[in-house]
Amino acid sequence: MKTTNLENPVRLEWLLQQNLRLDARPYVGGAFDARDLLKLLTVPTDTLASLTTGHAGGLYNGPIFRRIFVNDRQHGVPFLGSADMLESDLSHLPLLRREDAESAKLAFLRVSPGTTFISCSGTVGRVVYARPDMVGSWSSQDTIKVVADPERIRPGYLFTVLASRFGTAILINSRSGTGIRHLEPAQVADLPIPRFGGDVEGRIHDLVEEAAVLRAAYQRKLVAATEDLFTSAGLPELIDLDWHARPRDLGFSVNAADAVTLRALNHSPRARWVADRIRSVPHRTLSDICSNGEISSGSRFTRVPAQPGHGSLLVGQRQGFWMRPEGRWISTRDSPDDVNAADETVLIARRGTLGESEVYCRSILVTGSWLQFAYTEDFLRVASGDSDVPGAYLFALFRSGAAFRLLRSLSSGGKQQDIHDVLRGDIPVPVCTPIDRERIAETVRSAHRDRDLADRREDEAFAALDAAVEGATR
Template sequence: MNSIQHEKPTSALGTLFKPQISSVMANMARDNAFRLDAGNYSPQAISTQQLLQRGKHKNKKLSDIGDVFGFGPFKRTYISDPEFGIPLLTSAEIMGINPHPKIMAKADLPKWSQYQVKKGWIAVSCSGTIGNVAIIPGKWDSWGMSQDAIRIVPEKPYQGLIYTFLRLPFIKHQIVGSKSGSVIDHIYADDLKRLDVPFPAQGVIDKLDCLISRVLHLREESDNFLSEANSFVTEFNGLAQFHKEDEKWFDTNKEVESVIVNSKDIILNNDSGSEYRLDAHFYNPMAQLAIENIKKAKTEVKTIEDVTERVFLVPRFKRNYVDEKYGHPFLSGKNIIQTRPTNLKYLSKSETKNLELYYLEKKWTLITCSGTIGRTCFVWENYENYTATQHILRVVADDAQIDPGYLYAFLSSQYGKLQVLRYSHGSVIDEITGKQIGKVFIPLLSKEGQKQIGDLVRSAYEKRAEAIRLEDEAQEILMKALT
């Protein structure tokens, strides 16, 4: 049978690198929409195809066991009132733990309902960063999703099989290999429809479906626990719920968002450890209202500085990234809000001086402090002994003063976030410092109340860890069945 073969370069460039050469059968090109770009026939892609073809199991096309579809770009208008729109997830947000997507107006998009997703559907990022796979939880049911994610509606009982199969590293490599685009990488629904999915024994299929259903349930429980902890922070401290409509502006029509500040307030803010802040953002009405309500709380009020051992950043350091087997996991600010880190980098163990100084420890709260500010994460059954970028603040609770889980719950609540964000500064890239975080006000519950909230946080993170473990178990079961 005819074959397509990469020729070995004869130019001087051939001495600078070792080219990857592979022979491709003509029928493989035919089955791959006659694609002739080399990336589609990388050695890894070919070995994947060979593994699936020589397996003892029957293969089916993905399109035979699920409805696979996507959309082209569509015009949308974003609004602030959710009553007149639906949340629209981006391809990055589908990997997030608790995304807060923009609201897409229904009025300007007559067919808006076709962009809605349902619980149990599978989403695959298809533009920019390709191949990330997520399963839609109940909270996102009837939310919208942008054209940058392909939808898969699995037939029963193939949800677990499809989700686990698409997450296998060598299958992701195959998906990425089918990308196209001169500037921004893309894949299309047809690229996924052509994937060969091996069919293990029915018992394995049922086991995968059970495991992935459990994964989805655990993540939903985790989200519910954190929402409950957030509610308890305001309820137990007697803090009022407040909304955007409660803002108090000098111009009541809000044609110009302006506030009046007494010079005495500027001086008092400096006395409390801040700077002489003259930027209007520092005095925004929502943050002022949060502080006002906290000072009226029925519990004792302290600052983060009072209840922590330290709030600190690690210094900038030289980074040498290496393959996983030679390195130590390194978290970016984006990674700490994902269900599990994607595109994780690894620091060289041999080339990074004093690597142990950058390790994260259990019970710490992490806060992003550069660029996108205020993202939070609790180190519990997840990132112990990982390293992380200097753009993440480490908040170390004083256990004698405060429950670390309660500290995290407050800083991730609306009352905590509004105070953190008001300290942002920078002409191009927003920044906050550890010293500024130390000046955030926090109401202190009784030890019992703190523990109740802290236990919810810890249970939520333990459920997330169990979900990741079950995903890994599902991959092991599928790989064992295939090999």
């Protein structure tokens, strides 16, 4: 149970500011502590609403509207929901129908450079800065858009304040609602933004901008690595697989059905076409490549909680695809040895349903700073046992749309799907020349180095803000 801080107890003026709201969250969640700390600063503060510009004053979410999604990029625009904005790889964003997006009702939801997003429905208070590769997408009504006025404040600095421990405490505890939490622009309009002058704010902005550019470079390099793999393998038709344009899997027959599987999905003609195209070029099976490595799920285990900084952060399927994963800390001493993953292990989300927006059968690569995390048994771990076919090369394949569809065709189970434990070993992997493989793998490694550097630059921005606040406190 969380109780009030006796050194800073709940005051009558707090109750009056909340219109005598009597649930405990606003008073013990840290929001008033954060506001009181900001009042102690020797530097001036401005309200958030006074620093924004644009549609509705630059602080808005959007109307509730019917979302109609399409499969053809010519007729759709990338759509960022409150969860999509957290993802590190934006290759698989849903496409909102262009006709609706560009209408007068929704045109203002187009993402512009320097925008800060705040999740405002359900899980409230997550803050994300618009990367260059987000610009031109459309954002959902489940996020508050904060568009900084460049004449008054640098957008990277404004993001840092909102995403800091001070800003998030105020944002989270300003929410309302019971079953589904909500946050409205009017509830954050008076959030205090401390002003430290051009040098401090400019440095923080530059760090955030550098992080955003690095995250966009991460995305660009991954896409380039996958395209390089298919081009080098002689499979350019798999680069942009137009899955839904191919004939549907209706009325087909299979002559080689055996006891391994009788499920129609496992014999999908569209998926067989992908596999046959890969088998038409030099290739090896996944089980062959991983014979001295690993193709398995992690062990089931009891999660023993630990304090942050002690043990490991446990990353699940959904959080594994985010820029900065969230999760709970667990004791590694009380967890199995395989709770961590070896360098360049490909993790494939192995549980879920067949919805187009589900992460089921999507892949991530464990390397760099992500080696410190623990991972749930809901990931299929694919570790190469052959140094000539590194994990980074495998990831360039498994992140592709072609591999995603091939993995989906290997589903087994009822409501919750899993990847068939026999069929997965037969997945064909195109084998390019040694020079090509090393070049592709190095592109993937470079992308992940950019991601790690982006995290460090963002952390430096938060540290600079904390130092400025501490230095200006009376």
